[in-house]
Amino acid sequence: MKPLSPFSVFRQAGFLMLAGILFTETAISQDRPPVASVSKPNILFIFVDDQSPLTLSAYGNQVCQTPNLDRLAREGMVIDNAHHMGSWVGGVCLPSRTMVQTSINVWRTRDIAKRYARMNPRTYVHQPRKLLADLSPNDPDYDSMPALFFRAGYDTYRTCKIGNTYEGANRLYLGRNDQTNYGPEDETGSWWHGEQVMNYLKEREKGIKEDPFLLFFGFTHPHDPRNGKPVLLDKYGADNTDIPTSPNPLAPPLQANYLPAHPFHHGHPGLRDEVAVQGVLLKRDEATVRNELGREYACIENIDRQVGRVLDKLEAMGELENTYIFYSADHGIAVGRHGLMGKQNLYEHTWRVPMIIRGPGIKAGSRAQGNTYLMDLLPTFCDLAGIDKPITFDGISFKPVLMGKRNTVRDVLYGVYNGGTKPGMRSVKKGDWKLIKYDVLDGYIQETQLFNLKDNPNEFLIQHHDRALVAMTGVEPKRHQVNLAENPAYATKRKEMEAILLSEMIKWGDPYRLWDQPRRAQNRQ
Secondary structure, eight states: OOOOOTTGGGSOHHHHHHHHHHTSTTTOOSSOOOOOOOOOOEEEEEEESSOOGGGSGGGTOSSSOOHHHHHHHHHSEEESSEEOOEESSSOTHHHHHHHHHHOOOTTGGGGTTTSSOOOOTTTOOOOHHHHHHHOOTTSGGGGSHHHHHHHTTOEEEEEOOSSSSOHHHHTTSSEEOOOOOOOSSGGGSHHHHHHHHHHHHHHHHTTSOOSOEEEEEEOOTTSSSOOOOHHHHHHTTOOSSSOOSSOOTTSOOOOTTBOSSOSSOOSOTTOHHHHOOTTTTTOOOHHHHHHHHHHHHHHHHHHHHHHHHHHHHHHHHTOGGGEEEEEEESOOOOTTBTTOOSSOSOSHHHHBOOEEEEOTTOOTTEEEOBOEEGGGHHHHHHHHHTOOOOTTOOOOOOHHHHTTSOSBSOSEEEEEEOSSSSSEEEEEEETTEEEEEEEETTTTEEEEEEEETTTOTTOOOGGGGOHHHHHHHOOOOOTTOSOOTTOGGGHHHHHHHHHHHHHHHHHTTOOOOOTTSOOOSOOOO
């Protein structure tokens, strides 16, 4: 007898028996199972790649212009403390997107994230109904986003990039048009993704599609190479190929927590995002970083335009008011903050993600802390759609936050970057306090950072107090805005946060321990 899969242990015998009845050959065909006819909301999930919340005016950015996302924020809710849980690989997108589509935690994604090869558009044949019919309740994809919503009577559709994403779920959407678009022109950029959704909605408008929809509206940008449209590059003083040696006056200013170099090695030698981003490479000078920010903002504004097209279409069709719209990203990114360029760190600009939601019952112009993970999205979608939450989920619904009944769904947040040398980085947040620990390069780097985010939201380090840097950024940190880990006055708080971190590592099945933690029997490699 074969051993049960890791996911089957989450299912009770009675549930398996019921599933076996529902999914016999006589009970399912190439069509969806019968579902009671009730009014259900649509869900539009807008998901971008590599975007810090700090690039949006909803989170305080005063340069990047996103009027349509501003509209969503005005008419809905902004969650200030939304996060991805982390990664065990340099391509942070892969575990992040797997968590989104399955609601399992970062360590459990290792068991399934690479089960399927990357989609090859030249040979790929899309046959979701056959795959859905053949799904066993023991299969991890049985409780994935498209499978759950299909069984609930939803029409599911997806457009996004190809690669570094969870193919097990992607292949189950009834409609799929994926393409990787890093180009500056419409057909090679974000407009293409927007056009796929517009085409879907036009079909729906003709009455071809009538079921409630779940639309996964994904983009390739603002992931690098950040090839912005020429007219938007001009607006933000940037160039895709001719990188300036002195700052363009129109380019966005340096961020408050910009550094020309991180104070110690991040622990992932040869990391692509830190050494090979087109237009940046190893450079962190003012002209290069500001040019890259301009390119990033050009890409983000172009995404905003596509969002606007879809919002206008939904409104014209009379479907906007019955649609929950979620805007988020697979993770944040540094782009010069703290001397880093990539997404393989646990500072706030990168660990946090944007989260803006509009829909029925959500108070216009509201905000909440949330304390959410991306893996909470799927349980929330299910809650809003009246779909029972499977026992395989690690995430929890934040519908009570959206409806104004709660401010947060958990007290503590845990983060990991384990894609470079091991054990890597770990972080934990509780209240105003945040701890980051680094154990990398075979113990050569063992660092601890402690921040009070209320007093030091930019996570300023002592390096940010350098007079030449202050003159460059125009931002002078206050004396107390530093890493507090080695300050004796905060020794008790550090000890408390380190205990919380260890507790979270145990809770989420972290297979590693840091240098100053009790040893496990064996660190899983």
